[in-house]
Amino acid sequence: MKNFRTALGALGCVLACALTFNAHAALFEDDEARRAILEVRQRLDASQQRLTEELRRSGEENAQLRRSLLELSGQIEQLRSELARMRGQDEQFARELAEVQRAQKDMSQGVNDRLSRFEPSKVSVDGREFTADPAEKQEYEAALAVLRKGEFAPAQTAFSNFLKRYPQSGYKAPALFWLGNAQYALRNYRxxxxxFRALVAADPEHLRAPEAVLAVANCQVELKDVKGARKTLEDLLKAYPQSEAASVAKERVAKLR
Incomplete structure (x- = not known):
């Protein structure tokens, strides 16, 4: 019995020790768990704080980015407006430049037209090309126009004045020819x-020279100088055998014999 009690006591001690150990172990495990939980919470809090800070910074950066985008958009719109204004100025400048160029062209043309009234120009009369002053050309053409209207007396005056004013003119030979014709029409044969003879003497190769010689013969016939007329016609046949005037001269020589 004593041994049983002793054993039972020993068992009780063992159980008490076991219970005490288990209580201490449980208490130790609870502390570790709490510390682990605290650490997890601390990490979570730190993570949440970092996330909150990052979100705040991100929000600030986004706000700054939006402000920058708005500023950039405003600058772009301002540049567009400036570009449109500059294009408008360029178009206006182009129009003004075109107007100035047209004005300069018109002015230059006007100046050239005015100068052309005074500058010599090339003209061609009876197959001859020469240079004549505008006033010289105008006066010759005016005298010829009077003759063509059959106004022989004014034409005689006009051509006489022309030859006095322009004695070396390229129009000299035709002016002598038409002056002689006007005088012939007025029966001023001499x-x-x-x-007519002045024309042939001054320019024997002129296109009008054969006609002028024939006209001299006609004047001699009108003055009853048949012998002189025949001689003039014979001279015409020798000097200008291939001319149309020579064909007429052949017929008249035959009639004068």
């Missing part, structure tokens, strides 16, 4: 012969 003066007509003087001018």
């Amino acid at each position: 003066d007509a012969m003087v001018n």
